[in-house]
Amino acid sequence: MELISTHPIKKSDLGFHGNLFGGKLLAWMDAAAASYAMQVCDTPRMVTVMIDKCLFKRPAKEGQLIKIYGEVKSIGNTSITLYMEARSHNVYSGAQAIILSTDMKFVRIDENGDPIPVSERVRNKFKEL
Numbered sequence: 001m002e003l004i005s006t007h008p009i010k011k012s013d014l015g016f017h018g019n020l021f022g023g024k025l026l027a028w029m030d031a032a033a034a035s036y037a038m039q040v041c042d043t044p045r046m047v048t049v050m051i052d053k054c055l056f057k058r059p060a061k062e063g064q065l066i067k068i069y070g071e072v073k074s075i076g077n078t079s080i081t082l083y084m085e086a087r088s089h090n091v092y093s094g095a096q097a098i099i100l101s102t103d104m105k106f107v108r109i110d111e112n113g114d115p116i117p118v119s120e121r122v123r124n125k126f127k128e129l
Helices: 023-039 120-125
Strands: 002-008 044-050 065-075 079-090 097-108
Touching: 002 023, 002 044, 023 044, 023 079, 023 097, 065 097
Parallel strands: none
Antiparallel strands: 002 065, 044 097, 065 079, 079 097
């Protein structure tokens, strides 16, 4: 898996119980996955169409880092599906624990917002998936 982004957890990122707010983590994951989809598909015109089931496996706390990883799961005619993981990272020990994992799907669009094919070159590069 490829490391896409890293975020320090600050007090302003916490929810009511002192843990990282789930909505904040989902926003970070969506932004990271979108940028990764753009990188893989060689175009800035990628939009989120699906976030699969999200199971928050454990809390993350202030002072930890969140590291977001991704990998290409499949490429369709107009879309790409990514497997994404958010991991808490302990800066003292280097230990990581999965906080959230999910599949996210993005579609390539034209200037009118209509789906258009992912390039043949990109599809060929990931043909074995």
